[in-house]
Amino acid sequence: MTESVFSETAAEPRTQSVPLAHLSLELGHLYMEDFEAGPERLRAHFAEVRPWAEAARAAATARAGGKRPRISTCFLIDDYFTRFSTPAEVVPMLLAEAERAGLGVDYLARESGCAVTGKVPVAEAVAARIVESPPPGSYGLRPPAAQTGWLANGERSPVARAPQAMKRAVPWQPPHETAARRHSIFLDVELWSDDADGVRTWSCPFLAAVWQLARLGLLRNEGEALLAPQPHTAAGFPDKWDELPSLLRLNDRAAPFSAYRTCSVLPTRFLPVEHAVRVILDQIEADPAALEQVTDRSGREGMTVPPSVADRISYVYYAGH
Amino acid sequence: MAPRQSTPPAVLACGEIRTCLLPARQALDIRSAAQLLGLRPGERVLLSERPGLYARSPDTLTGVDCPLPSANGARVRAVGTVTAHAALTEGRVLQTSAHCRLPGTGPDQRRPWGEYLVRPGVVEPLGKLPHEAVAQGVLGGPRHGDLDVGLIADGLLTRVLRHPLLDQRPPFRSRPTRLRWAALPAAPGEGPSLERFTLAEDELRTVRLRVPEGTSDAGIAALCDDLALHDWLLTTVVRMLDGLRLGAGAAQDADAVVRTLRPAVDHLLHLWMPGARVGRRLAALWDPLEERPGFTRQWQALVQRIRDQLTLHAIPAAHREVEPAP
Numbered sequence: 061m062t063e064s065v066f067s068e069t070a071a072e073p074r075t076q077s078v079p080l081a082h083l084s085l086e087l088g089h090l091y092m093e094d095f096e097a098g099p100e101r102l103r104a105h106f107a108e109v110r111p112w113a114e115a116a117r118a119a120a121t122a123r124a125g126g127k128r129p130r131i132s133t134c135f136l137i138d139d140y141f142t143r144f145s146t147p148a149e150v151v152p153m154l155l156a157e158a159e160r161a162g163l164g165v166d167y168l169a170r171e172s173g174c175a176v177t178g179k180v181p182v183a184e185a186v187a188a189r190i191v192e193s194p195p196p197g198s199y200g201l202r203p204p205a206a207q208t209g210w211l212a213n214g215e216r217s218p219v220a221r222a223p224q225a226m227k228r229a230v231p232w233q234p235p236h237e238t239a240a241r242r243h244s245i246f247l248d249v250e251l252w253s254d255d256a257d258g259v260r261t262w263s264c265p266f267l268a269a270v271w272q273l274a275r276l277g278l279l280r281n282e283g284e285a286l287l288a289p290q291p292h293t294a295a296g297f298p299d300k301w302d303e304l305p306s307l308l309r310l311n312d313r314a315a316p317f318s319a320y321r322t323c324s325v326l327p328t329r330f331l332p333v334e335h336a337v338r339v340i341l342d343q344i345e346a347d348p349a350a351l352e353q354v355t356d357r358s359g360r361e362g363m364t365v366p367p368s369v370a371d372r373i374s375y376v377y378y379a380g381h
Numbered sequence: 382m383a384p385r386q387s388t389p390p391a392v393l394a395c396g397e398i399r400t401c402l403l404p405a406r407q408a409l410d411i412r413s414a415a416q417l418l419g420l421r422p423g424e425r426v427l428l429s430e431r432p433g434l435y436a437r438s439p440d441t442l443t444g445v446d447c448p449l450p451s452a453n454g455a456r457v458r459a460v461g462t463v464t465a466h467a468a469l470t471e472g473r474v475l476q477t478s479a480h481c482r483l484p485g486t487g488p489d490q491r492r493p494w495g496e497y498l499v500r501p502g503v504v505e506p507l508g509k510l511p512h513e514a515v516a517q518g519v520l521g522g523p524r525h526g527d528l529d530v531g532l533i534a535d536g537l538l539t540r541v542l543r544h545p546l547l548d549q550r551p552p553f554r555s556r557p558t559r560l561r562w563a564a565l566p567a568a569p570g571e572g573p574s575l576e577r578f579t580l581a582e583d584e585l586r587t588v589r590l591r592v593p594e595g596t597s598d599a600g601i602a603a604l605c606d607d608l609a610l611h612d613w614l615l616t617t618v619v620r621m622l623d624g625l626r627l628g629a630g631a632a633q634d635a636d637a638v639v640r641t642l643r644p645a646v647d648h649l650l651h652l653w654m655p656g657a658r659v660g661r662r663l664a665a666l667w668d669p670l671e672e673r674p675g676f677t678r679q680w681q682a683l684v685q686r687i688r689d690q691l692t693l694h695a696i697p698a699a700h701r702e703v704e705p706a707p
Contacts, residue, residue, distance in 0.1 A: 071429035185423025191462060193494035194444035199523075200463070200532035239493055281423045342495040345442055345462075351499055368495030 075283045075349030079316035080357060081130040083120040084275040085113060086324035087163055089171075090137045090154065092144040099153055105380075106161035109325045112376040113163060116323045124363065130315035134167040136271060139301040140175055141264065147297040147304045155310070166314035167289055173306025174270040175262050180281045183262045186270050187251065191345045193238050212248040213339045214238040249336040265336035269344065272337060272373050274307075277318030277354055278346040289317050320358045320365050322373045327380040334375055341370040388500055389484040393512040394564040394598040395519045396480025397531040398606055399538045400613040401557035406550045408472035408648065411436065417544050418467055420537075432657050437468040442501055443479075443533050446491065449504075450518030450527040455511050459483065461497050461504035463530050465537045470610060473648050475541065478606050479533035480562075482598040485510050502598060504528065516563040520587045531559065553644035555617045560586040560609035564601050567591040575666040578608070586612055590666070604663040611655050611676060618645055618683045625690075635694045642687050650687070653680050 087109055094101050113133075120129040135158070137150065144150075151168065158165050175183045195215045214237035218230070237244035251266045273279045279286045290305035291312070298304055307317065326334070346369055358365045365372055403409065409417060414436035415426040424439035443463045448456040465479035480502070487505035497503070523529045538557075567573060573596065577589040588605060625641055655677060656664035670676050 066431065068429050068431060070425075071427050071435075073425070073427065181422065185421075188421040188423060191442045191444055191498060194446045194460075196446045196458075196491075197526070198445050199447035199526055200443065200445060200529040201536070239491075282425045342493065343498070345498045345501060348501055367499050368493055369499070370493075370495045 073283065073349065075280060075347060075353070076285045077350075077353045078277045078285045078288075078318050080277050080354065081132045081315035081317070081319040082124060082321070082363060083116065083129060083131045084317065084319035084322045085116050085131055085133045086275070086322065086326075087113065087133050087135050087158065087165060088326065089330070090135070090150070092138065092142040095144055095150060099157055102154060102157040103160065105327070106158050106163055108327075108378045108380060110161045110163060112325045112378065116325070116376065120321075130319070132166045132315040132317055132319065133164060134169060134275070134317065135165045136169045136171055138171045140170075140172040140262075140267065143301060146299045147301060148299050151297045151304075164311060166309065166311040167317050168308045168310055169271070169274075169287070170301060170304060170306050171267055171271075172301070173287060174267040174274070177286055177306045180286060182279065182281070182286055183252075183266060183270055185281055186273065186279070186344060187266070189345050189347075190340075190343055193343050195236070195238055209251050209253070210248055211251055211340055211343060212246065213342075214240070214244060214246050216246075216248065247335060247339050249339055251340070265333050265340060268333060268337045269340040272322060272341060273344070273346065273369075275318055275322045276320075276346075276369065276372055278350045278369065280347040280350050283347075283349070287317075320354065320363055320372065323376065324373075325376045325378070328377045329381050331377060338370050338373075341373070342368070344369070388503060388505075389486055390594050391482035391503075391598065392485040392510060392566055393516055394480065394482040394592075394601055395516065395530065396478060396562050396598075396602055396605060397534045398476055398478045398560045398562075398609040399531075399534045399557055400474065400476045400560070400609045401538070402551050402553070402555045402617070402648075403469065403473055403475045403547065404542065404549045404551045405547045406552060409469065409546065410472060413546055414469045414472055417541065417546050418469060420467065420540075429658075432654055433652070434471050435468065435658065438466045440464045440466050440501065441537065442498075443536075444494070444497070445504060445528055448527050449483075449506065449510075449515045450521070450523035450529075451511060451514040452517035452521060453511065453514040455514060457506050457508065457510060457515070459487070459504045459506045459510075459528065460491050462501055463504065463533050464502035465533050467537055467541050468606065471652055474610060474613065474652065475538070476606055476610060477534045477537040477541065478602055478609075479530040479537065480598055480602045480605075481530065483510055483512070483515070485512065512565060516565050516589070519563045520561055520589060522561075531561065534559075552648060553621075553641075555620070556584055558584045558586065558609065558613045558616055560588060560605060560612065562588040562590065562601070562605045564590040564592045564596070564598075567593045573663055573666055575669055578670060584616075592663075596663070600660045600663055604659045604666060607656065607659050608667075608670075611653065611680075614649055614652055615676060615679060615683070618649060618680075618687070621645055622683065622686060638690055638694050642690055645687050646691070650684055653677070653684075 088105055217235045218233050235246040237246050249265055250263050252260050252262045254260050274287045287307045289307045289309040291309050411428055411434055418426045418436050418438035420438045420441055427437045429435045446460045449459050463479050463481045467477045469475055481504040483504050486509050487507055573592045575590055579587045656667045
């Protein structure tokens with residue numbers, strides 16, 4: 061094919077690429093109740109995480125064929141659903157407890173950065189990329205059962221109508237999981253809620269799905285990478301959460317934040333949230349150019365990634381609250 | 382380069398296009414066009430100013446899981462996503478275009494949905510695809526319940542037409558057209574060819590193509606968008622002239638002629654640029670149409686007629702002709 065002499069920048073798509081590690085290892089989430097329970101709660105958490113973090117490293121090394129894998133660690137603080145304390149108070153304690161357990165935190169993220177970063181409505185852009193899994197019989201019409209703000213892994217039960225005179229009531233029909241193996245495990249996830257003033261609150265699983273896309277290097281806005289890590293240059297940490305960058309690099313020598321695969325070590329109470337995350341990720345069309353960059357580079361390194369984005373994430377759950 | 386997600390090569394690509402006049406008094410400038418076509422927050426509208434203003438929305442996907450239309454009655458189930466986009470030419474002609482490509486074979490069972498989403502625009506058969514029969518089925522029109530990419534183009538058109546930027550006051554009356562296309566593999570060593578372009582009933586056109594393996598379906602869709610645009614222009618201008626009682630000579634007709642033909646000059650005559658946004662190899666498929674029936678030949682004749690009529694009516698009535706005696 062002969063290249064054209066003339067080109068127009070605005071007429072051609074372009075997608076920025078991001079540096080990629082082999083594994084993004086998440087050492088935990090921090091919510092207000094964890095913080096209120098005192099440093100002992102974090103100490104116990106990191107003590108539980110440590111052996112699993114080592115196991116995740118060992119597994120990544122095996123996958124890299126014995127070579128030293130590039131692994132970065134991260135930690136997510138919830139400043140979205142509840143605002144508590146200050147970074148100046150929370151972050152040093154968090155880092156001290158991680159270090160006591162022999163764990164280094166390379167990157168620190170704020171959950172509200174998954175909703176909006178700077179002026180970019182990240183969550184809204186991800187929501188626009190949802191492509192619902194079609195139940196059998198979908199031939200091009202929009203599925204009539206689509207519910208705004210909810211996402212299911214199958215077909216919902218038909219709405220029961222009040223029986224009219226002379227008509228028999230319609231018996232209950234079960235919902236159906238599209239990928240069911242004989243029996244269904246049907247899940248319907250609330251993605252957001254709007255209050256009386258129309259202010260939207262994104263749900264925890266939705267923001268966690270955005271978080272996973274960021275860690276997989278698949279988040280873009282108009283082709284630009286989002287949630288780029290900012291270096292930590294100040295001596296301490298600010299008194300306001302908004303003054304803390306959405307994603308902070310604490311370790312100058314850390315491997316890149318985004319990676320081919322992710323692993324999160326979490327207490328079992330996160331199990332329902334993470335099931336919901338999988339249901340969401342399975343129905344998000346990631347930026348095709350970003351996907352291709354990841355596929356090409358992982359292929360060149362001989363570390364092929366699973367085709368489906370939801371299969372690139374993994375978890376370790378330890379018993380606990 | 383590492384291979385992309387393993388998909389056997391496509392043996393059929395098909396699509397459908399809706400073309401209509403933008404229902405707005407004023408043509409949209411490039412910034413408004415970008416607003417109209419911003420179907421996905423976080424994704425850019427592609428804007429181009431040479432050789433004319435052209436804006437194209439980001440692609441949107443629709444999931445499907447249904448039987449494929451086929452001429453021989455085989456009901457092959459297929460699962461995947463259909464790509465659709467909307468485009469605006471010179472802020473005036475709106476098109477929505479939906480298409481997909483189909484590999485020759487697929488798995489026996491439906492895969493997890495996430496595996497379809499990493500191959501946008503691919504609809505994969507369960508088992509083997511009888512591609513010739515399906516191509517014929519697509520062009521003949523799907524039965525209810527069969528894959529219908531036209532519905533997806535319709536749905537997108539409805540969505541764009543509801544945009545608040547549009548005042549729903551088009552400068553003249555016109556009818557939308559539909560163009561349905563199917564592309565089958567060319568014989569080994571053969572280049573792309575246009576096998577058939579049919580004006581069917583009811584503003585429907587069908588196009589049957591042969592393309593060499595590896596031809597991008599986006600490229601084929603661009604060619605078919607271009608064919609649909611120019612076919613719509615011809616259809617619309619022919620219809621404008623059709624409605625006129627030319628040469629009847631009554632003085633009151635002069636106003637009517639100018640009123641009817643002026644929108645063509647204001648809005649349409651500068652849009653004729655066949656092949657402008659089509660890749661070089663596929664642009665050659667315009668040639669047979671230019672030869673017979675000669676799209677551009679017909680267009681030039683129409684343009685000349687419009688100009689002659691307007692010139693004629695610019696001459697004061699007294700000098701134009703002798704009014705027929707009562």
